[in-house]
Amino acid sequence: MKISIERVRGNIFTNVRPRLDIFGIIYALFFACSIVFKGVFLQFQNQINFRPFFSTTNIFMFVASMSFALVLVALLIIFHTKRRMLFFISNILMSVLLLADALYLRYYNTIITIPVIYNARYLGPVRESIMSLFRISDILYFLDIPIFAVMSFVLSKRTEQSKIPLLKRCIVAAVLILISLGSFKIAYSKNDMSEYDNNYIVKNFGIGYFHYYDVKKYLRENYLRDKKLRSDEKNELISFFEEKNKKNGELSDRFAGIARGKNLIVIQMEALQHFVINSKMNGREITPNLNKLVRESLYFDNIYVQVAGGNTSDAEFMGNISLYPAKEGAAYFRFATNEYNTIAKELKKEGYNSYALHAYGPAFWNRTEMYKAVGFDTFISSNDYVMDEYIGWGGWALSDDSFYRQSMDIIDVTKPFYSFFVTLSGHHPYSYFEDKQTFDVGKYDRTYFGNYIKAQNYADAAIGRFIQKLKDMGLYENSLIVIYGDHTGLPKTQAKELLEFLGLSESKVDWIKLQKVPLLIHCPGVEGEIIDTTGGQIDILPMIANMMGFENYYALGKDLLNTQKGYAVLRNGSVLTDEYYYCSEDDTVYDMKTGEVLDKKDYEEEIQKYQKELRISDIILEKDALRKLK
Template structure:
């Protein structure tokens, strides 16, 4: 029953792409080998009562694991990993979003357990239960092993190097099955824990050589153009680029941001690159120009690492550095991680006046958050760098009354329908913030940076997105929907219509070198995978955490190479030169994090001495 239930869940609750009969066959049989082993343990119990108890408990636990993946997948379009389960300090804050994804009819996911109890209760007396012979147990487990090797063999034939491409969890689930995938995830977690203990820093030589070869020299006119100005970076919660210059039934969704395009450097080909850490991943990218992990969030799994963060660098140059977020300090482990990143202060919920009237959903509304934040900025030492994290435009996207400044969209997705209303509210909040900065006398001596932190509408809402966009959401379109807004507003430089729209393919990995160079801070010796977006040497390339990538002319998604000009598949050879670059950067970044390699890089001369030593060796 659990085998068949699992297959039905694959087909109804997950969006697993099947391309041929062999993939369908593998998907059908992949739960079986694990379930044979798991339930086979019952054969070692001597009494029927003990066997029945074990079978029921096992059925419930495995059913719960399957359902947990379903609930998680509904919003994140992803499967659970062990590091995510360890992020328990987030669970209390996740209540509203989680409740939205749990439905009353979900009880049907446990119907097999109910049927099992009924069958045990009303088992016909003609069915006798006798102790299992040793030879029969041996034969049973040989069959289970044969099923496992058959599954692995078919999977390797269909997808060579499956276990080395662990960035694609859907591929693992499709070929190994949900339960075997979780066993493999436990193995990966154990392996990553051992990597730090085994690391000695020697891997940094190859990494540093790669980074030096990719370094983009800053543009001479742009380097230091905002020197000694305050740096205000705003993380725009769940804001995707498709709402910019767009409307709902004739009502502009982002009128303020639309008006800001001509007064800013606006990057319209800028992508988020977050993984399971979502907002915390975008913060990690901003601060370190390293990729987030494929599993869990660096903020949780590696907060004890050594980092060379933007906050720490600016603090060393005389900036007062802080983060402003009207939420609990412990959410995403921020109180610990911010200290590791070198922030001087964290303005959290205890620094704001939060009431039921000025809160909604995840906490304080954006308008009062910005208003109170400006008051706090007045007392900050100057110059300051502060990062602000908005909240209102967060799933499940709810605003009411006068905060609802635009009509909801009309589709079968309540999530997409409400999304436009919270985006419109956030846009209004930004308008209020700019006005407050001017009144406080902070605006003229500041550089204001705004970027979307991650997607808001997952692929589970593709049908509604197709209705809104008026086109099919293919893997190509889905990759393009990962674009998020990125604005750099410099009073005295970009305002009064002196801004510029820049169409370089870029991502959050590029934020750190771009912003530091604008402030006149050199990054030549930094271990970073991003490049200055104003540099003429910047290459049009961005890789997502799941292995997809975008170049000037091509998009690689779902193992298919697409032409950006035609939006149609082309020969894979066009994308081949970029595949190695994508794999190399993700692999190098993972090595840095898992091995905590930056602890060996406190002195830039370390690598030079290592390289000189290598030259002397035979």
């Protein structure tokens, strides 16, 4: 049988020189542009980046984002199949990840990280909180999926398409990667990398690069790093604490030992912010019971929220241990087997019984394991309560009233005790109070802000009844009572009504001033006083230690009753003092009174000194250093 020369030539031409797949190129470019668009949309939608769109920062961010997308295309080309399903599947996964980023950012004000994703199995109980964070515009994260589905189907039917050899795919991928690296180097050279602030990385290099950076850091810190405490690190810790405690010894000893031998009652209130204290709405006090207690207590009105990825658990961690939260994820998960110096352990030496009380599942935030490390004798969880009244957290959290009442029936009050209460009724999303007329919020009725006010008004009423119960039991005059908020309850994306209510702008200084929680310490015999020294939640333990007379050598916080200068270091590297605010997101120093930009060079040395505390805390956590210093 004869074979035509033309047919042979055609086959040779087809096998050796495949026709240019224009449709495939368009498909790959559409994929890259889609990933870039969704990433940039996320950053503007959630106010990481701001207008003008073509500012220098945004231009370089766009270049870095496109570089990431091209690298992703290059990797997919290497492993591509004839049906291009890898592109389709990757696009869906990226859409899901970006939506998760957006939801997490709206609640925690930071981007989701590997440790958070790893512990996502614990998010079931906060399903309603998550649902309340969705926006109609979130559909844009998935709007391109049907188009990709159609394009993938068309590609699968193009029978004339020939499979490109692996070598050629690798060459194309290498060219794309070289172009990407060159472009990214331009963007990278124009910005400094922030060691502490994830949002800064996203703002300047894009969400795609951040996730690459996060994966690389996670692998380095969890699998590639040496967990042995090096001699230079050990010497650094020893030197740091020697100098810190020497300076503390030179300070005054106001209120030292004044509560020695008394019971310790600490209440960590869910999402209670400072602005509600002494505020009125429609002529009524939002928190009348706390206001009264404030007048009879030491009240600290400049306490900044310092929580990070662990949120409520981070507040517990700082209050009981006085170390900073983990850089990524939650210390309660990552470092639950470490050795710590804690309030419960120190009071145990004095013969105290200690109780941790929280009317939720014991496994949530890994409390069962972490409370062992903290040194609590007894953990009273939802397993120990009669779930007889549900108020808050979507209508299925045990009410604060029932929580307080049942707790005091469990605690042995015949012996000195430390009780650590973690409340629930004020938990996001406050939807339980949507149709409740427990407090007149006027025009804010059925708004997120209005529901929050109702939730905190209920929490205040419950704590008023609890204080009365303590008085009736004869405990009020024999206890040191500490009350503070765990974190803010109104994220910036839900703050329009709040800013309107307080008459504030969206300026960085105005906003950071709202990131405060109330802190009061009531001690029998001590008159009420307002203390405006700047501090944070990490400073709670040193003040308790001073007043109760126990050791706090390895606490990173300071005693705000005796310190020379107030300051608060946030987990992202920002620093607040009585005079200035260093914002790590834009690497700028602002005057706390006027909001004016100050010369960073004048404050750089002091900022770095304060930021060193983050490094010290990280060494202690990641190397389990306190176990090795003893």
